[in-house]
Amino acid sequence: MTLQVDQEPVLTRPSRFARMRDSDLWHSFVTHRGAVVGACMLVVLVVAAFAAPLIAPQNVYDSAQLQLMNARVPPIWQEGGRWPFVLGTDIQGRDVLSGILYGSRTSILIAVSAVVLSLVIGVLVGLAAGFFGGIMDNLLMRFADVLLSIPTILLAILASAVAMDMLPSGWRALGAAGVIVFAITLSNWVQYARIVRAQTSVERRKEYVEAARLLRVSPRRIMLRHILPNTLTPVLVAATLSFGMAILAEATLSFLGVGMPASLPSLGTLIRIGNNYLFSGQWWIVLFPVLQLSLLVVAINLVGDWLRDALNPKLR
Amino acid sequence: MIAFLIKRIGSAILVMLAVAFLAFLIFAVAGDPVEMMVNEQATQADRDALRERLGLDQPFLVQYATFVMNAAQGEFGISYQTQRDVMSLIASRLPATLELVFIASMLSLLIGVPLGVITAIHRGKWFSEGLQFLSIFGVSLPSFVIAIMLILVFSVMLGWAPGFGRGETVQIGWWSTGLLTASGRNAIILPAIALALYEITLVMRIVRAEMLEVLRSDFVKFARARGVPRRIVHYRHALRNCLMPVATLTAMNFGTLIAFALVTETVFQWPGMGLLFIQAVLSLDFPIMAAYLVIISAIFVTLNTLVDIIYAVIDPRLRQEKI
Numbered sequence: 001m002t003l004q005v006d007q008e009p010v011l012t013r014p015s016r017f018a019r020m021r022d023s024d025l026w027h028s029f030v031t032h033r034g035a036v037v038g039a040c041m042l043v044v045l046v047v048a049a050f051a052a053p054l055i056a057p058q059n060v061y062d063s064a065q066l067q068l069m070n071a072r073v074p075p076i077w078q079e080g081g082r083w084p085f086v087l088g089t090d091i092q093g094r095d096v097l098s099g100i101l102y103g104s105r106t107s108i109l110i111a112v113s114a115v116v117l118s119l120v121i122g123v124l125v126g127l128a129a130g131f132f133g134g135i136m137d138n139l140l141m142r143f144a145d146v147l148l149s150i151p152t153i154l155l156a157i158l159a160s161a162v163a164m165d166m167l168p169s170g171w172r173a174l175g176a177a178g179v180i181v182f183a184i185t186l187s188n189w190v191q192y193a194r195i196v197r198a199q200t201s202v203e204r205r206k207e208y209v210e211a212a213r214l215l216r217v218s219p220r221r222i223m224l225r226h227i228l229p230n231t232l233t234p235v236l237v238a239a240t241l242s243f244g245m246a247i248l249a250e251a252t253l254s255f256l257g258v259g260m261p262a263s264l265p266s267l268g269t270l271i272r273i274g275n276n277y278l279f280s281g282q283w284w285i286v287l288f289p290v291l292q293l294s295l296l297v298v299a300i301n302l303v304g305d306w307l308r309d310a311l312n313p314k315l316r
Numbered sequence: 317m318i319a320f321l322i323k324r325i326g327s328a329i330l331v332m333l334a335v336a337f338l339a340f341l342i343f344a345v346a347g348d349p350v351e352m353m354v355n356e357q358a359t360q361a362d363r364d365a366l367r368e369r370l371g372l373d374q375p376f377l378v379q380y381a382t383f384v385m386n387a388a389q390g391e392f393g394i395s396y397q398t399q400r401d402v403m404s405l406i407a408s409r410l411p412a413t414l415e416l417v418f419i420a421s422m423l424s425l426l427i428g429v430p431l432g433v434i435t436a437i438h439r440g441k442w443f444s445e446g447l448q449f450l451s452i453f454g455v456s457l458p459s460f461v462i463a464i465m466l467i468l469v470f471s472v473m474l475g476w477a478p479g480f481g482r483g484e485t486v487q488i489g490w491w492s493t494g495l496l497t498a499s500g501r502n503a504i505i506l507p508a509i510a511l512a513l514y515e516i517t518l519v520m521r522i523v524r525a526e527m528l529e530v531l532r533s534d535f536v537k538f539a540r541a542r543g544v545p546r547r548i549v550h551y552r553h554a555l556r557n558c559l560m561p562v563a564t565l566t567a568m569n570f571g572t573l574i575a576f577a578l579v580t581e582t583v584f585q586w587p588g589m590g591l592l593f594i595q596a597v598l599s600l601d602f603p604i605m606a607a608y609l610v611i612i613s614a615i616f617v618t619l620n621t622l623v624d625i626i627y628a629v630i631d632p633r634l635r636q637e638k639i
Binding site: 034142145146149150151153154157158161162165166244248251252255256257258271275278279283286287290293294297298300301302305 | 598
């Protein structure tokens with residue numbers, strides 16, 4: 001008897017886009033008002049920030065464009081306000097709107113780099129510690145205890161100040177971004193390492209890992225291809241939430257004066273500069289960067305809040 | 317229990333030793349202190365003499381041990397900037413910070429707990445949903461943004477409360493307090509609110525979540541069925557069962573608040589130790605930076621250890637667990 005297989009079902013895989021539209025995640029996204037609002041805000045803010053060289057009236061990095069006769073111009077709807085300084089200018093004649101756009105770009109770039117770097121370091125260390133256990137695991141956990149017993153903001157300030165001091169003076173302005181990324185990473189990677197380690201030490205005892213071992217799959221491959229995908233969800237949620245934290249950390253460092261210099265301003269730097277004119281009537285220099293920073297972080301947290309609930313299997 | 321205590325305190329001491337090592341490293345990477353302290357005309361012999369006097373000719377580990385011994389006795393050396401004893405500088409700024417943090421903690425409980433209860437009881441009503449939405453801002457916005465907004469509105473535009481400084485203070489022994497004068501009380505309002513707002517939203521969210529859980533439990537249903545008045549069910553039966561996590565959070569976050577106060581203090585020019593630290597960071601005054609790091613971490617670690625120990629006293633099961 002021969003088995004007839006002429007009626008093989010035609011499995012056309014739906015397109016990637018269609019699959020995405022059909023997924024649980026997409027559904028929970030479109031039905032979550034906060035997430036949609038947050039995502040739209042985020043897209044607008046990010047696009048505007050990265051289009052800064054195209055849409056900003058002034059290049060804030062070019063000091064030749066700053067003219068003192070344009071200093072302290074109020075916003076356009078106030079008396080004395082004038083085109084093109086829609087949101088007014090600061091004490092050196094820097095256009096506030098352009099400053100905000102370029103500043104957001106700097107802030108976002110630094111925050112993304114810091115989160116990605118701490119994610120990579122945290123995941124690798126956590127994976128190795130959880131998989132191999134033993135001395136390495138113990139060392140990691142003790143080290144994590146130490147880092148966690150110092151408030152993150154304090155650690156970041158100290159790391160930033162000390163590292164900035166060690167930079168050769170010609171590199172201060174450009175190196176500042178790197179230093180901030182380093183400082184935020186230093187205070188941030190431990191949380192990922194802890195999450196991944198906890199998850200890994202559970203996963204490595206499961207049967208599919210045993211099976212892979214019996215098949216003589218190399219430990220590196222087991223870690224990266226078998227265990228890693230199963231530990232990523234909680235880490236990604238933590239990463240979205242800490243993206244907002246990273247933006248705030250950068251802003252705080254720059255605000256306190258251990259972050260980006262005035263020649264390469266981030267949002268925090270703009271707020272620090274504007275803060276000096278709070279009592280002398282030029283409120284627009286500080287208010288608009290503050291609003292922009294708030295919008296950015298609120299948008300990120302709206303999306304993050306949704307993602308945390310959507311990916312949490314307990315709440316399904 | 318004693319074994320648990322020894323283990324817990326031992327690990328706290330180990331953590332503190334490591335933090336002290338980090339603080340010590342600040343000096344090691346910061347360059348040669350002799351070069352910072354001597355003047356231009358100093359000869360090589362002068363430098364060597366100073367080096368010997370500061371103990372810098374000793375091996376690395378010996379220097380670290382000396383640093384730890386001194387730090388344990390509250391000896392952190394002399395500020396590069398002001399040439400004053402670091403510990404007395406910090407001690408003179410400590411009351412301002414502690415008063416600010418204490419008032420902020422009080423505010424977070426006095427405002428956060430009722431808000432949490434209200435949003436839980438009236439779940440689904442417009443005002444509780446509104447409050448829940450607003451709490452996203454409370455968690456999202458950094459304290460310096462809130463501080464700047466408060467100054468802009470209440471001190472620059474409305475002129476209700478001062479936006480910088482601490483007002484008049486009264487000296488009681490070594491403690492200087494601003495709470496006894498009218499100007500001092502006025503001055504603490506805005507910074508305390510700015511510092512407390514994050515904690516208020518945190519307390520509110522926790523109380524709300526706990527209340528929702530407790531309100532579903534059998535004993536609350538029973539109390540309702542028995543005809544106990546609503547107010548008493550909510551505030552006596554339900555709320556009491558929510559307060560434990562709130563108390564833990566407040567205790568644990570006291571340390572975080574002290575650390576975060578440095579941002580608030582910078583905006584309001586509040587003369588606490590956070591402002592001292594930031595000024596030290598900007599002028600690279602390493603002894604103050606190291607001392608602040610060690611002191612803040614000590615407060616942090618002590619609070620965490622205390623909370624752990626109290627938990628173990630309350631719940632013996634936790635003593636068995638590996639730490």
